[in-house]
Amino acid sequence: MLNLNGTVFMPSVLTLIGIPGLESVQFWIGIPFCAMYIIALFGNFLLMIVIKSECSLQDPMYLFLAMLGATDIALSTSILPNMLGIFWFHLPKIYFDVCLLQMRLIHTFQCVESGILLAMALDRYVAICDPLRHATIFTHQLLTQIGAVTLRAAFLVAPCLILIKCRLKNYRTTLVCHSYCEHMAIVKLAADDARINKIYGLFVAFSILGFDIIFITLSYIRIFIIVFSLTQKEARFKGFNICIAHICVFLEFYLLALFSFFTHRFGFHLPPYIHILLSNLYLLVPPLLNPIVSGAKTKQIQDRASKIFHCKDVS
Secondary structure, eight states: OBOTTSOEESOSEEEEOOSTTOGGGHHHHHHHHHHHHHHHHHHHHHHHHHHHHOGGGOSHHHHHHHHHHHHHHHHHHHHHHHHHHHHHHOOOEEEHHHHHHHHHHHHHHHHHHHHHHHHHHHHHHHHHHSGGGHHHHSOHHHHHHHHHHTTHHHHHHHHHHHHHHHHOOEESOSEESSSSOOHHHHHTTBSSOOHHHHHHHHHHHIIIIIHHHHHHHHHHHHHHHHHHTOSOHHHHHHHHHHHHHHHHHHHHHHHHHHHHHHHHHHOTTSOHHHHHHHHHHHHHHHHHHHHHHHHHHOHHHHHHHHHHHHHHHHO
């Protein structure tokens, strides 16, 4: 409903622009995005099937990889079908409540993925720094508890929706300059005072992603100290090779996350499409690369995957 001052009171429908400034080429941008999504689905489903079907891949490291694969599928599925609807079929309209649901799903899965990466770093830390106690520390009970802790995001993200619904009633426009529903993109539309929303959004980002980055970094600093203190060159190489795949996954996720975060909030001199493209890549690239990196650096996964395809060729 339109107010006298030109603002919109509690809009029922929003319009997602897509990538501002690149509307004429969005159709073509959707093609590589769709290809990335299909490859990510195939790779992560294959990774989960391999880990589930192979008895030797039931260690915590592989179970965390399976959890990461499931989260990647959920994260990319939360964003891409709606994005392709905008790019290919000119379907920019989205109900306000559906937009909030998409926002919650995306930010929840982002934080869950960060929690899984933290759990993987702790697993590698114990495996290298205290290998004799690894089996007794990482029990199935602890894995269940870690899985529950990674869901902390669901409780921290929920107030973002409540604050938007309860505090932000009037909006300057219903046009969202984004290709999916993101917290800051919605908050910036508000004509009401949105400082509390922005502060709480930063609190969630730093309390989850910031906390995880600090502890993952400290874990790997400790791991590198232990590995480089080994006298045998072969032992150093083996220790480094154990965690190299996770380091690659960690870097691809957090570097893209930090680059997207800081350009979105402080890169005012950059064109808007740079912000949006970075945000899209941040959500699409890790699900694409995670199974590739994990498979390339883990011989057991390679062997089991080759057996699956070999059996299909024989049949």
